[in-house]
Amino acid sequence: MEYCKVFLKPKKEESLLRFHPWVFSGAIQAIEGDPAEGDVVEVYGADHRFLATGHYQIGNIAVRVLSFTPRVIDEAFWTERVQTAYALRKTLRLAGVEGNDTFRLVHGEGDNLPGLVIDMYAHTAVMQAHSVGMHYARHAIAHALRTVMGDASRNIYYKSETTLPFKANLEDENGYLYGGENEEIATENGLRFYVDWQKGQKTGFFVDQRENRGLLERYAPGRSVLNMFCYTGGFSFYAMRGGAKLVHSVDSSAKAIALTRKNVELNFPGDPRHEAYAEDAFKFLREMGDKYDLIILDPPAFAKHKNVLRNALQGYRKLNAIAFEKIRPGGILFTFSCSQVVSKEQFRLAVFSAAAQSGRSVRILHQLTQPADHPVNIYHPEGEYLKGLVLYVE
Numbered sequence: 001m002e003y004c005k006v007f008l009k010p011k012k013e014e015s016l017l018r019f020h021p022w023v024f025s026g027a028i029q030a031i032e033g034d035p036a037e038g039d040v041v042e043v044y045g046a047d048h049r050f051l052a053t054g055h056y057q058i059g060n061i062a063v064r065v066l067s068f069t070p071r072v073i074d075e076a077f078w079t080e081r082v083q084t085a086y087a088l089r090k091t092l093r094l095a096g097v098e099g100n101d102t103f104r105l106v107h108g109e110g111d112n113l114p115g116l117v118i119d120m121y122a123h124t125a126v127m128q129a130h131s132v133g134m135h136y137a138r139h140a141i142a143h144a145l146r147t148v149m150g151d152a153s154r155n156i157y158y159k160s161e162t163t164l165p166f167k168a169n170l171e172d173e174n175g176y177l178y179g180g181e182n183e184e185i186a187t188e189n190g191l192r193f194y195v196d197w198q199k200g201q202k203t204g205f206f207v208d209q210r211e212n213r214g215l216l217e218r219y220a221p222g223r224s225v226l227n228m229f230c231y232t233g234g235f236s237f238y239a240m241r242g243g244a245k246l247v248h249s250v251d252s253s254a255k256a257i258a259l260t261r262k263n264v265e266l267n268f269p270g271d272p273r274h275e276a277y278a279e280d281a282f283k284f285l286r287e288m289g290d291k292y293d294l295i296i297l298d299p300p301a302f303a304k305h306k307n308v309l310r311n312a313l314q315g316y317r318k319l320n321a322i323a324f325e326k327i328r329p330g331g332i333l334f335t336f337s338c339s340q341v342v343s344k345e346q347f348r349l350a351v352f353s354a355a356a357q358s359g360r361s362v363r364i365l366h367q368l369t370q371p372a373d374h375p376v377n378i379y380h381p382e383g384e385y386l387k388g389l390v391l392y393v394e
C-alpha cells in the first residue's frame, strides 16, 4: 500500500530519532499527496530518510506515530499491538487472575498506540479514540481485540463522543461494536462495583487509582474518612474494607453519589459506617468542622491546557489549604492532581504553599503516581499525568 509522504524541515527530525511519537505541524516542510484527516502517512526527513509511519491529523500534532519502521497498518499490526498490551497486563497480574478484572488494556503512547485508550471491565472493553485515525481504525481494533482476547472481551463498547477532536466533524457515535450484554459489575482487588460506561465519566471508572486505593486501605483502621471527589466511591470501599470507623463520600454529581451508595451496598450491605453527600467540594469542606483524620482529595483536572495553569495551581493551593486547616492532628491526607500540564514539582509546590499557610507540621509519607497498566513511554514523558502525595499532618 502506498501512503502519502510528509517531509520535515531540516533539523526537525531530532525528536523522531529519539522516538518521540508526535510530529508538530510546524515541523512539516511539504506533503506529497493529499492525505485526509485520519489517514496513515509516512514521515521523512529533509534528506528523504524514512523516519516513521503514523496517523495524520489537522492541528498542532500533525502525525501520531504508530511505527518507527516502515510498515503497513493492517490487521496484523493491530493484532500484534493488542497482543503486546494484553501480555503486559498478564505479566502485571491484572488480567486473567482471581479477584481482578478491571484494568487499562491500552494506554495511548504508553502502549505505542497514540490516540487510543481501552479499559476492561469484566468481559467488556470500553474503547476511546482521541484521534481521527483511531476513530477510523475502530472496527479493525475491535476485531484485533476479539482475535487476541476471545471471549474475555465479548462486549466492545466504543465511546468517543467527548474525546474526538470537535472540528473533525465525525459521526462520533457511541455504541457496541461487539456484544451488548449489560454486564454491569466489575471487580477490582476483590471489591465489586457497578460501572456505567454508557453514561458515566471517562470510560466509566477511574482505573488509575487502584494502587493508591490499596495504600489507603492500609491507613484506614479506626479512622474517620472523608472521600472528597469520590465519583462512584472507589476509595470509600477500600477504606471500609480497611476498617475505617466512618466513611463519608462527597461528589457534586448526584448520579455519581447514587452509584457510590449502590457500590457500598454491594460490598458492605447495611453497613452504617458509610454516608454519601451530593455537594460542592468547597462548600462541604468549609462547613465540615474537624471530624476527619483521613482525607482524600482527588479533584478533576483543574488545568486541561497550559494557559490556565496559574488558575489551576491556585485551585490546588486553596483546596489543600482547607484540608490542612481542618484535618485532625495526626491526620493523613491523600492529595492528587490528574492534570497533565501540572508537573510533579508544580503540584508539590502548590501543596507546600497550602501547608505553609496552615502553619502545621507536614511530612511527606508517599509520593504516588499512576499504576503500571498506565505505563509511561520513556520517550514520551508527557504521558505521566497522575501525581499524588500522602501527607502526615501533626
Ligand code: SAH
Residues within 6 Å of the ligand: 201, 205, 206, 209, 229, 230, 231, 232, 233, 234, 235, 250, 251, 252, 253, 256, 279, 280, 281, 282, 298, 299, 300
Ligand atoms: N476519586 C474518584 C475519581 C474522581 S474524578 C475515583 O477514585 O473514582 C473527579 C470527581 O470530581 C468527579 O466525579 C466529579 O463529579 C467531581 N467534581 C467535580 N467538581 C466538583 C466539585 N466542585 N465538588 C465536588 N465534586 C466535584
